[in-house]
Amino acid sequence: MKLSDEEVLRIARLARLGLTKADVELFGEQLSHILDNFQALQQVDTTDVPPTAQPNQLQNVLKPDEALPSLSPDAILANAPCREQGFFRIRAVLE
């Protein structure tokens, strides 16, 4: 089974990942090859087997809802590619 270019582009769009034409071809081939080799998974009998999301038994880990000291806005914004008046500056979302 070979993933079509459209399929590769559909996945890339879901991941918001820009790809070149060469990427589309390469990833199409490589992902198909990888998935073909993983087909054996489909043969494993998992009837009545629950999924494991993570290996330890902790569930619903909660913390008391209390205010604690935090980083300053300046420290948080120090790595921002674009900032303005104490905010992250972004491009227009609705055009």
Added chain:
Amino acid sequence: MTVRNSELTIHEAHRLLKNKELSSVELTTACLERIHEVEGSVHALVTVTDELALEQARKADELINKGDISPLTGIPVVIKDNMCTRGIKTTCSSKMLENFIPPYDATVVEKLNSAHAVMVGKANMDEFAMGSSTEHSAFFPTHNPWDLTRVPGGSSGGSAAAVATGEAIYALGSDTGGSIRQPAGFCSVTGLKPTYGRVSRYGLVAFASSLDQIGPLTRDVTDCALVLNTIAGYDNRDSTSVPISAPDFTKCLTADLRGLNIGIPKEYFVEGMQDEVKEAIFTSIRKLEDLGASVEWEVSLPNTPNALAAYYIIAPSEASANLARYDGVKYGFSYKDTDSMWEAMEKTRQYGFGAEVKRRIMLGTYALSAGYYEAWYLKSQKVRTLIRREFDQAFSKFDILVTPTTPTVPFKIGEKIDDPLQMYLSDVCTLPINIAGVPAISIPAGFAGGLPIGMQLIGKPFGEEAILKTAYAYQQVTDWHNRKPKI
């Protein structure tokens, strides 16, 4: 032959520091000189923090002079570059985070700072810890100190190479599918992946959150126990951190293995395994028998062959979600040459991520997408349950399981870079352990043609003591771990 200061173990250096036969500044200078000597050929470090290191060393010496000394005080460490260090670049060896300066320390870094450790640098890695050779670093590949034409393993390849060469006395790495143990095996150092939940991941840049765990790379098992003593423990900032107290891991280190039951899972001796590796592991297991352990040679964990596929669906799926945060807005690389929000995001990720990271984001996004989720992601999670059950069953009978760390000795740089599936296969013996969430250690167990062979000891959940004890006993009767690369 005199041992260079940069080649000391933590416990040896501690003794010398405590007795004032050596100062932290001298020890730190020895490692910095070693960095100067070998870094041009090994390329283990992304950042060298020499000024900070000497400042920390002077502070440590002051404390030691006042009699205030912990087992790690004044001893040089390198930290994999995916653990946040306040005020010091943390790049994940990615163009995306090339200039990222964290505003806070990871919990493990806080703990090392409280112990007055000395940080000499940040270690190179496969980008975002995705890889098995350190060739996927966006900056440069790290070279294996035992043979510079070969890979050091990955993704903690820089950490392992730094410990092997004496650029630091020990290192921290992270392990999602073998990223501590496989490079430990390839560089002939001791590397432990603790139980999932044992060490806090707060401040570790997330790759696959149900698999990631931080651990030490050291020169021997005693050192490994000492570092684990410092970094283990509950942390309410990591909701997967398990609230149980950690024992003193040095207390279990004895050379007597009587009463210990060892199982050898046959599925780990995979087709295509190098004969010398198999032989070295069999010889090593017989050594454990000589030390008093009972060994059952034909244990079966039949779902082991399915672990690779399950892992390479689960890990990329989690990665695709975790790496969604790199959108060019809050931090990291940002594509600026457009007014369109979507184009900026797509180009940021196109130019900021390397090929392997993109490949895994694509694979994970595919496995999670509508129409494929049940067949791939959910199926893998169910197979994960089967694999865990097999470990549970095995551990009802055995205290530890023993396998090779890798099917072969280190491969050549460039050998697998164009074939992702072949690269993935180098983790075939280590990734089932992350799937199950159990602890495992890799220790030096021989050489083939001058290249290191690693042995993996696997323990029960929170059963680090049994594997540390066994590894310690083995190192009392072998000297593989004392050999140094000639570089």
